[in-house]
Amino acid sequence: LLYRARPGLPVIRDLVVDMGQFYAQYEKIKPYLLNNGQNPPAREHLQMPEQREKLDGLYECILCACCSTSCPSFWWNPDKFIGPAGLLAAYRFLIDSRDTETDSRLEGMSDAFSVFRCHSIMNCVSVCPKGLNPTRAIGHIKSMLLQRSA
Template sequence: MFVIEDLLVDLTNFFNQYRSIEPWLKTRQPPKDGRESRQSPEDRKKLDGLYECILCACCSGARPSYWWNPEEFLGPAPLIHAYRWISDSRDEYTDERLRAMTDDMRKLYWCRTIKNCMWTCSKSLDPAGAIHKMKARHLLSSPV
């Protein structure tokens, strides 16, 4: 990230990448009661460890893949959020989201699972684990 002054860095690219994953619930039809999309406690529990990211960008700053290719590799924070929405039982665009992460393989596959992102996370999250699960999900859904 470009240093603006002292410890202040330009996060424009970081937040553009975050916006590119469309971090919101996407459905094809409105909820049945017209108010909210419900989910079971079991499905909600599956999101633990994915939604707590505060977008501090420490994980992205700690990733060599991000240093070398900040325009192409999305980085750990956007990718953990992407996996959060891919894993959400209420979201109806799972396949489209996964395809968007893998159309340009560099967005996802430049992660080498070194886990620097995990060691620097202020919330003790595991972005590398989420990225690994997203890669596995992609491989399972790909035609042979």
């Protein structure tokens, strides 16, 4: 067996890599619910089962960075392209019925590098240990951005 550090991330020592850039890109999408300054509900913010089902396959990401480190777009633009894991999470919040900041989230991804550097090579899908499909989520975000600009 041959073990190597993940490609595209700086090696600190042996198999330990610096995931700082990965997490910096992930942080750009604001991976938490935004509520437009409204007071939070007194109790939990409930969803209908059909609203909750839309999130299946989006929230299970374990942030292992396998998808991002297998993505040529992330290799070429690690400081600009958000990467598959970040965009999968972004889509999860874009379609969450409890989040009220869809427009501001899309505005933050409207530049040429954040989303549109994905060329649907699908390396991210083949390496995901959870069997998630970031490429599909990225395609949905691209559609949302294009509809918004039309």
